[in-house]
Amino acid sequence: MEPQPRRRGRPAGARAGETPTRERILAAARSVFAERGYDKTSIRAIAKAAEVDPALVHHYFGAKEQVFEAAIEVSFAPALNIADLLAGGLEDIGERFARYFLGVWERPMTRAPLLAVVRSAVTNETAAAVLRGFVLRALVSRVVGELDVPDARLRAELAASQMVGVALLRYVVRIEPLASADVEEIVAYVGPTLQRYLTAGPAAGTH
Amino acid sequence: MEPQPRRRGRPAGARAGETPTRERILAAARSVFAERGYDKTSIRAIAKAAEVDPALVHHYFGAKEQVFEAAIEVSFAPALNIADLLAGGLEDIGERFARYFLGVWERPMTRAPLLAVVRSAVTNETAAAVLRGFVLRALVSRVVGELDVPDARLRAELAASQMVGVALLRYVVRIEPLASADVEEIVAYVGPTLQRYLTAGPAAGTH
Structure with missing residues (x-):
């Protein structure tokens, strides 16, 4: 492995979105939001954790709401690699x-930030709105594009509701035996549910 | 209808569990927990809202955890009238x-206290433990007794997870179109899911 030359400072023309400072602030924001929740997190606290001036947080992100939005985006990144999932076709998409x-x-690495987002959204209206916009834009819309059923958006949301509910009872409330059940056992029950929501014909007679 | 004679005062031997004071404290506890969440609620605040001495709250319920437990019990009462539901047989139990x-x-009358309990449980470990014990004892156990399938308890919890997830996305995060969908449309999709969890044969091959 050849040693990489260390860059000193950064070029004046470097784009803000790619600077290490922005990433450092974002990492700090994620951990402060995760620890304290949306309500109790301030721009000042994020700046302090990132060891930068609060003005820099404003410069890169804007208000607290936007910092939260950016933090959500990073937190959900692993959950949003759904292009690969969809590329596998619809046949056993539920499973x-x-x-x-x-x-x-x-x-635990990917659970903690998700949990933080859910906690914030359940207790704070602004955080709920940010999560709502994000889920719609980044998750539901992508899945909907691949479905060839009526009510595609509602169906994608019902599938999401099943996964959110399992996550809540298994990882937050930790109800037994669900909390200790083998992942594959849960997949065997929940997979067909998602499959039906996402691909089956219209629901039987709505009264 | 004959007029009932109004009782004046209460007999010295009346059981503590049936006194109006206990009910007044409980009503106050529900509204304070709903407003502030578990973390920010104190026995003192409940006593103040009920216009009694804090010692009386301790006398009737014990510590904050027990007051919360009693408040949960009242909040969930309308959701727990499941004897009638089960009496209808298993054929369309899901729907x-x-x-x-x-x-x-x-x-809204029954939603507010449920929401308060969920908010408290998501953000506070003690509240989560109380909810966990309560859901297991009062809800899951009763349903499980009526089911004639393997993994009955896990299945009842998976059914609960679907309803919790829908409640969270529809009433808390308020994601559209789920938030505005007709109740019967949701029932048409979700009913078969619950039906399969609660009554269908064992899940297909767990890998």
């Missing part, structure tokens, strides 16, 4: 989705 | 369960 999302929640 | 639970969440 693959269930296994993939449970996998994301199983790893 | 009936879905319609019933959505009905409870639809009414």
Whole structure:
């Protein structure tokens, strides 16, 4: 491995979105939001954790709401690698989705930030609005584009609701035996649910 | 209808569990927990709202955890009238369960305290433990007794997870179109999911 030359300072023309400072602030924001929740997090606290001036946080992101939005985007990144999932076709998409999302929640590294986002959204209206916009734009819309069923958006949201509910009872409330059940056992039950929501014909007679 | 004689005062030997004071404290506890969440609620604040001495709260319930438990019990009472639901047999139990639970969440009167409990449980470990014990004892156990399938308890919890997830995305995060969808449309999708969890044969091959 050849040693990389260390760059000193950064070129005046470097784009803001790619500077290490922005990343450092974002990492700090994620951990402060995760620790304290949306309500109790301030721009000042994020700046302090990132060891920068609060003005820099404003410069890169804007208000607290936007910092939270950026932090959500990073937190959900592993859960949003759904292009690969969709590329596998629709035949056993329910099972693959269930296994993939449970996998994301199983790893403490990826679970903690998701949990932080859910906690913030449940207790704060602004955080809920940010999560709502993000889920719609980045998750539901992508899945909907691949479905060839009526009510595609509602169906994608119902699939999401099943996974959110399992995550809440398994990882937050930790109800037994769900909390200790084998991932594959849950996949065997939940996979067909997602499959039906995402691909089956219209629901039987709505009264 | 004959007029009931009004009782004046209460007999010295009246059981503590049936006194109006206990009910007044409980009502106050529900509204304070709902407003502030578990973390920010104190026995003193509950006593103040009920216009009694804090010692009386301790006398009737014990510590904050026990007051919360009693408040949960009252909050969930409308959701726990499941004896009638179960009495209807298992044939379309999924649809009936879905319609019933959505009905409870639809009414602002019954939604507010449920929401308060969920918010507290998501953000506080003690509140989560109380909810966990309560859900297991009062809800899951009763349903499990009526089911004649393997993994009955896990299945009841998976059914609960679907309803919790819908409640969270529809009433808390308020994602569209799920938030505005007709109750019967949701019942048509979710009913078969609950039906399969609660009554269908064992899940297909767990890998």
